[in-house]
Amino acid sequence: MRLSILAAAFLIAGGSAVDGGGATLSRFAQRDPASGVVIDASAYAAFLSQHVRKQPDGATLVAYASAGPTEKRELAGFIETLEAVDPIRLNRDEAFVYWVNLYNALTIRLILDHYPVRSIRYIRSSPFSIGPWDKKVTRVAGVALSLNDIEHRILRAYFDDNRVHYALNCASIGCPNIKESPWTSASLQADLDKAARDFINSPRGVVAASGKLTASSIYEWYRKDFGDTDRELLDHLARYAEAELAHELRRAKKISRFRYDWSLNEARE
Secondary structure, X not given: OOOOHHHHHHHHHOOOOEOOOOOEHHHHHOOOOOOOOOOOOHHHHHHHHHHEEEOOOOOEEEOHHHOOHHHHHHHHHHHHHHHOOOXXXXXXXXXXXXXXXXXXXXXXXXXXXXXXXXXXHHOXXXXXXXXXXXXXXXXXXXXXEEHHHHHHHHHHHHOOOHHHHHOOOOOEOOOOOOOOOOOOHHHHHHHHHHHHHHHHOOOOOEEEEOOEEEEEOHHHHOHXXXXXXXXXXXXXXXXHOOHHHHHHHHHOOOOOEEEOOOOEOEOOO
């Protein structure tokens, strides 16, 4: 979920959340470094290859309208496969991709369940909510989880890698790309770096014009994930930026403006 600074602050404050049944999410901080288990994501790979479309500008969009009953069942089957796994029995990188793939697959399913919809924000978890992020949409190891639980209270809380923001996709144009294939532990570090580069060097990430910088609101909502100062944030962006943009970032003192496009990340057939 990506909303406002106030909303993000509220979510961060709830980092030690307990699910509706009273189970603590802290169990998901555990991992098995010796584990060699790799989860079969072939069903998810088939769905992504059929329905994710790369655009001329490098953005990846989802052809939601073309997903029929068979593909929806295959996606649901992949989610059920993940729900049957206890991620504390995975090593660190496999657990990371487990949670990212689960989050992204659940988000796609939410859109398909409510399609047609102009924005994920119109899918509400309660009459007064904005978006579906607080609704319990899955159960892992007996713990009921929302998308907010997965993003903020598991991935951000227990994996300490700000590149997670480039891996999660919230079904919006302003979000980093939905990966065209499942995330895998074998190529995780390289894929995270690529996702960061792809986003930062796109108009959705950072734009330098007329001596000013405009950046994604992700860097405003989750500022602390990228450093305590303007300089640390700018250095993070410069690390992945192409040469011309990196030069502008290194000479800048701050980002002038933040923006985000909540339109559905839909590929039109």
